[in-house]
Amino acid sequence: MALFLSTFMNKLDKKGRVSVPASFRLVLSGQSFQGIVAFRSYKFPAIEGMGLDRMQRLSESVDQLDLFSETQEDLTTSIFADAQMLGFDGDGRIVLPQILLDHAKIAERVAFVGQGATFQIWNPEAFEAHQNEARKRVQEKQATLKLRGDHA
Amino acid sequence: MALFLSTFMNKLDKKGRVSVPASFRLVLSGQSFQGIVAFRSYKFPAIEGMGLDRMQRLSESVDQLDLFSETQEDLTTSIFADAQMLGFDGDGRIVLPQILLDHAKIAERVAFVGQGATFQIWNPEAFEAHQNEARKRVQEKQATLKLRGDHA
DNA sequence: CAGATTATCCCATTGAATCCCATAATTACC
DNA sequence: GGTAATTATGGGATTCAATGGGATAATCTG
Incomplete structure (x- = not known):
């Protein structure tokens, strides 16, 4: 399996640690850095998460752009x-830094939300509301996913 | 790991020394010159930093521009x-020369800011303001990083 | 060349991050 | 439905990074 799927609820302990869901760890198990890379979403009150390999690919993409564009700097x-970079401890846990907790308004419970190639970390209530909104919008638009290479 | 990630706040001591974050040192640990290369940013009140290997690549890029063009001269x-060239001492610290400190208006606290293949050194307050601006612009433009070779 | 100043090396301290083990809960499997 | 294996959680012990300061070496200056 190589996709982050489903949603998992775990708990923050007093030291600020959370278990990363076992299935997410499995996705990352082939990588050299055993842990996740996380940053504040600039669209939602949530944390974006992924493996280091994806960050490296992002960096390579950026290197191709104009060396001095403003957009590149901003990104x-x-x-x-x-x-x-949040490394797993021996039991598959990470420590979420305060700045990320604040941004996502996470206190006790933590939702790990699969997004395919990446995942997000939410406050569970905030995510539920967000998901309801998303489902409503999809329904209204009758949005359809076009499959690549699917000519049906 | 080969990326400069995250932001670290360290302190200048009375002798003008700062610890380079351990994770940045790790990125540079494979290089022959154990230290960083630093110069004044010409876009921001900040210091640009990188390993010597990247300077060498930069030199090659510049070589590909028109020889003797004004742009090349300027660069x-x-x-x-x-x-x-600022070498590490036995404890992973460097001494920042006065001309760099002046340009970045650094007095006591120093922010090491990862930028992927390179990093920057800022006055912490100045950087916070700068980062907020950058995040706002990215949000407004709905800018996203496209992954090379990713057709999603 | 002597004295003064600056830079480099080396070691001590502290506080935070990490490791390690114990226990509880959940899931999978006979 | 009971047992084993995996996963999640809690907390003590240990390690390591950041920092401060003294000692030694190099450089400048008059």
């Missing part, structure tokens, strides 16, 4: 400067 | 002439 400052 | 003068 690296919003993403790389904000990103935290 | 080499702004970057290579200004660059300082």
